[in-house]
Amino acid sequence: MLPDPIQDLIFALERLPGIGPKTASRLAFFLLRAPEELSGQLAEALTELKTKTGFCQECFNITTAGRERCEVCENPQRDGSMLCVVEEPLDVLALERMGAYSGKYHVLHGVLSPIEGIGPDDLKIRPLVERVRRGEVKEVILATNPSMEGDATALYLRQQLLPLNVHLTRLARGLPVGGDLEYADQNTLLRALTGRQEMS
Amino acid sequence: MLPDPIQDLIFALERLPGIGPKTASRLAFFLLRAPEELSGQLAEALTELKTKTGFCQECFNITTAGRERCEVCENPQRDGSMLCVVEEPLDVLALERMGAYSGKYHVLHGVLSPIEGIGPDDLKIRPLVERVRRGEVKEVILATNPSMEGDATALYLRQQLLPLNVHLTRLARGLPVGGDLEYADQNTLLRALTGRQEMS
Numbered sequence: 001m002l003p004d005p006i007q008d009l010i011f012a013l014e015r016l017p018g019i020g021p022k023t024a025s026r027l028a029f030f031l032l033r034a035p036e037e038l039s040g041q042l043a044e045a046l047t048e049l050k051t052k053t054g055f056c057q058e059c060f061n062i063t064t065a066g067r068e069r070c071e072v073c074e075n076p077q078r079d080g081s082m083l084c085v086v087e088e089p090l091d092v093l094a095l096e097r098m099g100a101y102s103g104k105y106h107v108l109h110g111v112l113s114p115i116e117g118i119g120p121d122d123l124k125i126r127p128l129v130e131r132v133r134r135g136e137v138k139e140v141i142l143a144t145n146p147s148m149e150g151d152a153t154a155l156y157l158r159q160q161l162l163p164l165n166v167h168l169t170r171l172a173r174g175l176p177v178g179g180d181l182e183y184a185d186q187n188t189l190l191r192a193l194t195g196r197q198e199m200s
Numbered sequence: 201m202l203p204d205p206i207q208d209l210i211f212a213l214e215r216l217p218g219i220g221p222k223t224a225s226r227l228a229f230f231l232l233r234a235p236e237e238l239s240g241q242l243a244e245a246l247t248e249l250k251t252k253t254g255f256c257q258e259c260f261n262i263t264t265a266g267r268e269r270c271e272v273c274e275n276p277q278r279d280g281s282m283l284c285v286v287e288e289p290l291d292v293l294a295l296e297r298m299g300a301y302s303g304k305y306h307v308l309h310g311v312l313s314p315i316e317g318i319g320p321d322d323l324k325i326r327p328l329v330e331r332v333r334r335g336e337v338k339e340v341i342l343a344t345n346p347s348m349e350g351d352a353t354a355l356y357l358r359q360q361l362l363p364l365n366v367h368l369t370r371l372a373r374g375l376p377v378g379g380d381l382e383y384a385d386q387n388t389l390l391r392a393l394t395g396r397q398e399m400s
Contacts, residue, residue: 001271001293001296002262002293003252003253003262003263003264004252004264005245005248005249005251005252005253005264005265006249006253006262008241008244008245008248009242009245009246009248009249011245012238012241012242012245013242015238015241016227016230016231017226017227017230018223018226018227023218025290025293026217026218026290027216027217027218028249029288029289029290030216030217031216031246031249032249032250032253032262032289033309036250038212038215039246039247039249039250040246040247041208041212041215042209042212042213042242042243042246043242043243043244043246043247044208044243045205045208045209045211045212046209046231046239046240046242046243046246047239047240047243048205048208048209049205049206049209049228049231049232049239050232050236050239051205052203052204052205053203053205053206053232062202062203062206062232063203064203064204064205065205071201088229089229089232090225090226090229093201093202093225096201109233
C-alpha cells in the first residue's frame with residue numbers, strides 16, 4: 001500500500017532499539033513533510049558515523065578517526081594512577097558529565113555473558129590487565145553496571161587484577177539520590193543497609 | 201567531549217519528534233556498534249525518501265515519484281462516489297488497514313490553525329471543492345481528527361461543500377472499542393450519550 005521509499009525507511013527505523021512499527025511510521029511521515037535538509041543531515045551523519053570514528057588505542061573509548069588516543073588519554077591533567085573500568089563509551093560520557101572524576105578510563109565494550117556467548121576474549125580485558133601491569137595505575141575502580149552480568153564481570157576482573165597488587169574498588173550501592181525509600185527494591189535496600197555510613 | 205561524527209548524529213536525531221537527548225545518544229551508540237549495513241540502509245532510505253516519492257495529483261496521498269495517481273485512485277474497483285477527507289497520508293493508511301472502506305480519499309495535508317498561521321489556502325481544500333464540483337462524488341465523509349483543529353476544519357469544509365449539494369457525513373464519536381467507561385473523559389462520554397444508538 002505504501003510507496004517503496006517510505007516502506008524502506010520504516011523497515012530501517014524499526015530495526016532501531018525501542019522503535020516499533022507505529023513510531024517508525026510516525027517518524028517516516030514526519031521526515032517526509034520536514035524540510036529536505038533534515039533528512040539530508042541525518043543521512044550524512046549516519047554515513048560519517050562509521051567512517052569518521054575510531055577507538056582510542058589506550059582506553060578503547062570512541063574517538064575521531066585517525067587519532068590514536070582519545071581526549072581524556074591525551075589530556076596531561078588527567079590522573080593516570082586512577083583507572084575507571086566501564087562497560088560502554090556512554091558510561092564514560094555519564095561520568096564525565098558528573099565532572100568530579102579526574103582519572104582515566106578503560107572501556108570494556110560489553111559484559112561477560114555466557115548465555116550470549118560473550119567470554120573474556122570478546123571484551124577489552126587483556127589490554128586492561130596489560131595496562132595495569134605496566135605499573136602506573138594505583139587504583140582500579142570497577143564501574144560496571146549494578147546488574148547480574150555487570151557484577152559477574154567485576155568479579156572476573158577482580159580475579160585477574162588482584163595478583164597485580166593494585167587497589168581495587170567498586171562504585172557504592174545504595175538508595176539513589178532523590179529516590180524514595182518506600183519504592184526502593186529489596187536488593188537496593190539491603191545494599192543501602194549493609195553499606196550504611198558513619199554519620200560521626 | 202564526544203567525537204564530532206557522533207555528536208552530529210545525536211543532534212540530527214534529537215530533531216525528530218519524541219526523541220530527546222537520552223534516546224538520541226542511545227540510538228547513536230547503538231548504530232555505532234551495529235553492523236555498518238544498518239546505518240547504510242537508513243542513510244540510503246533517508247536519501248531516497250524525498251527524491252523517490254511524490255503526491256497523487258488527484259487525492260494528494262503520497263505515491264512513488266513519477267506516477268501521477270496513487271494506487272487507490274488508479275484502482276477501478278474503488279467507488280469514486282464516496283470521498284473520505286483526512287488530514288494526513290498516515291490516516292489513509294489507518295483506514296486502509298481497517299479494510300472496510302471501498303471509496304476514495306482526499307488528503308488535506310494539515311488542519312486549519314490560525315495560531316500557527318495555517319489558513320485554507322495552505323491545505324488542499326480548493327482541489328477538494330473542485331473535485332466535488334465535477335459531480336462524480338455523492339458522499340463526502342469528513343474524517344479529520346476529533347480535536348479542536350480537526351473540528352474547526354470540518355466545519356469550514358461543511359461551509360464550502362454544502363452549496364454543492366453533496367451528502368456530508370462525519371465519523372462517529374463515542375467510546376473507543378475495548379476502552380473502559382470509567383476512564384472515558386467527559387467529552388467522549390457526552391458524545392457517546394448524545395449519539396446513543398437504537399438497539400431495536
